[in-house]
Amino acid sequence: xxxxxxxxxxxxxxxxxxxxxxxxxxxxxxxxxxxxxxxxxxxxxxxxxxxxxxxxxxxxxxxxxxxxxxxxxxxxxxxxxxxxxxxxxxxxxxxxxxxxxxxxxxxxxxxxxxxxxxxxxxxxxxxxxxxxxxxxxxxxxxxxxxxxxxxxxxxxxxxxxxxxxxxxxxxxxxxxxxxxxxxxxxxxxxxxxxxxxxxxxxxxxxxxxxxxxxxxxxxxxxxxxxxxxxxxxxxxxxxxxxxxxxxxxxxxxxxxxxxxxxxxxxxxxxxxxxxxxxxxxxxxxxxxxxxxxxxxxxxxxxxxxxxxxxxxxxxxxxxxxxxxxxxxxxxxxxxxxxxxxxxx
Numbered sequence: 533x534x535x536x537x538x539x540x541x542x543x544x545x546x547x548x549x550x551x552x553x554x555x556x557x558x559x560x561x562x563x564x565x566x567x568x569x570x571x572x573x574x575x576x577x578x579x580x581x582x583x584x585x586x587x588x589x590x591x592x593x594x595x596x597x598x599x600x601x602x603x604x605x606x607x608x609x610x611x612x613x614x615x616x617x618x619x620x621x622x623x624x625x626x627x628x629x630x631x632x633x634x635x636x637x638x639x640x641x642x643x644x645x646x647x648x649x650x651x652x653x654x655x656x657x658x659x660x661x662x663x664x665x666x667x668x669x670x671x672x673x674x675x676x677x678x679x680x681x682x683x684x685x686x687x688x689x690x691x692x693x694x695x696x697x698x699x700x701x702x703x704x705x706x707x708x709x710x711x712x713x714x715x716x717x718x719x720x721x722x723x724x725x726x727x728x729x730x731x732x733x734x735x736x737x738x739x740x741x742x743x744x745x746x747x748x749x750x751x752x753x754x755x756x757x758x759x760x761x762x763x764x765x766x767x768x769x770x771x772x773x774x775x776x777x778x779x780x781x782x783x784x785x786x787x788x789x790x791x792x793x794x795x796x797x798x799x800x801x802x803x804x805x806x807x808x809x810x811x812x813x814x815x816x817x818x819x820x821x822x823x824x825x826x827x828x829x830x831x832x833x834x835x836x837x838x839x840x841x842x843x844x845x846x847x848x849x850x851x852x853x854x855x856x857x858x859x860x861x862x863x864x865x866x867x868x869x870x871x872x873x874x875x876x
Contacts, residue, residue, distance in 0.1 A: 572638065609713060609722055623712070637734065641695070642731050664704050746768075747768070755832040758826060765799045768795060773786050807826070
C-alpha cells in the first residue's frame, strides 16, 4: 500500500502535476460495479434534444460507444468575451427534453461522453436534472440538482450519477452544460463533444443521510492507526465477536461488539500495538487492509497536499485546470488592491 503511494508520488514528480487516481480504491469503481435493477433508455436525436448557446449540434453515426450513433456538439472556444476570472468564456448546453415525467422510479443516470480537445486536458461540465414539480431543480443559486464533471481529452468516459436525494416528480429535461475555455494558440479554437447511450437506472443507492451505515459496510480509519492511539471501528450489525487478522490471515485479536446508538456496533482493538497490515471481520463482512504503525497517517498527508495542489488558483495545474480566479482581490481601506488568487 505504501509502495503504491510512493509510485504515485514519483509519477507526479512530487506535485509537479497531480497524483494519478487509484481507480481500484475510488468510489467511482464501486458505483460502476453496482448491479442495475431496472433501466430505461433515453434515445438522443433531433426530436428530443435541444442546443442552447454557441455551437453546432449534429447526429454522429461513426463515433459511438453504443453502435447506434451519438450526439455531436462542436463548441467554439474563441470569439467569446474573456471573463475576468479566466474561467469559462461561454456555456453550451445540450438539453434532453422530457414531457414533465415522474422519475422517482429511478435513482441514477448513466451516459457516455467523449471530448476531442487536444489542447485542454480536463473539460468542466455540469449534468443537471430540471424538475418543475413541488420543488424546483436545479435549485437557483445552489448546487442541488447538479452534478459537476471533469472530462479528459481523447477517451470515452462512462458517467454515472446517483440522485436519490434530488426531487424528480415532474422532470422536464436533463441537461449537459459545457463550459468552454479558450484554447492556447496555435491549437484549434474549438472542442468536439460526443454524448451517447444515455439511460435512467435503478440501483441500490449509496447511503448518504444519517449516522447509520449502509448494509455490509464497516466504518474504520482507512489511513490506519498509530500504535499508541485508540483503535475503534463500527458496523451496523454484529451481536457477537469481531476478529482482527494480520497480513498472513492469522487472528491476532478478537473482541465483543458493543451496542451503540442507531443500531451501531463498536469494535475496539486498542490493545493491538504491533506494526503491520490488518483487516477486520464481523458477521461475514471484511474490511480492506489498513495500517497500524507510526507511518499510518503519511498517505493521508500526501493525499491532502495533492488535493490542495489540484485546487490551487492563479496557477496552471497540469491536467486539472488553467489559471483561474485571477480577479479575486483583497481591497484595503486606503485603496490598495492585492491579488489573493495565489499561484505566484
